[in-house]
Amino acid sequence: MSSKPSVLFVCVHNAGRSQMAAGFLTHLAGDAVEVRSAGTTPADAVNPVAIAAMEEVGIDITDQTPKILTPDTVETSTVVITMGCGDTCPYFPGVTYLDWQLDDPANQPLAAVRPIRDEIERRVRALLTDLGVS
Template sequence: MVSAPSVLFVCVHNAGRSQMAAAFLTHLAGDRVQVRSAGTAPADTVNPVAVEVMREAGIDISARTPTVLTADTVESSDVVITMGCGETCPYFPAIRYLDWQLDDPAGADLAIVRRIRDDIEHRVRSLLTELGIPAGT
């Protein structure tokens, strides 16, 4: 039996983009993908505007907590998707990396964060297609 691929979303604070991406992938793929997110300099809490726009999409991320990125987390991932962490993200040659250029939702208003959310959902759905995993819901 083939194990589920492991996807890691990484941004600086692990409070907005990476949290939204991980939530969408978990929501759409269920247990067919192992999903994690982390940050190079995690915030204390998830961005409340990100929580609000995800709630609008029917996904609750209010209980999530930003997590620090470790080399072990990267090494145990099949795909690492970076979102603005640049040179601070560890790199391991045998791992597939994708860099999603997304605006940072920190300090942005609802309309901008909604646009970021929608862009992330579209990218997550495309990732599932690339992985050969049908999206649920």
């Protein structure tokens, strides 16, 4: 088992918020943190507007694909951050759960997604501090 923290971002479709959060954490932490994302009902593809919003800040998430949330992925995470999956996320003792209330970027124009992206970045930076990762 790895000594580095494992963070799992979960949203319903794993196509917007969780993908942007994973992109920021990967970009900012490098390999100091294992970064994963999943959804309770994954979409077919990552939201193109989320991709565009991340491209604006120099982060490429075009290689990501929505993945299904599995109990094993949750159980093997240090921190699970939910973003709108509610009670459908399984609970395991010893895992830290955080719920980030964020607007859903689905069907939103780029101008509406930018503030969501910026809030996600702020929260990811705070998470890194909480994890003791510089």
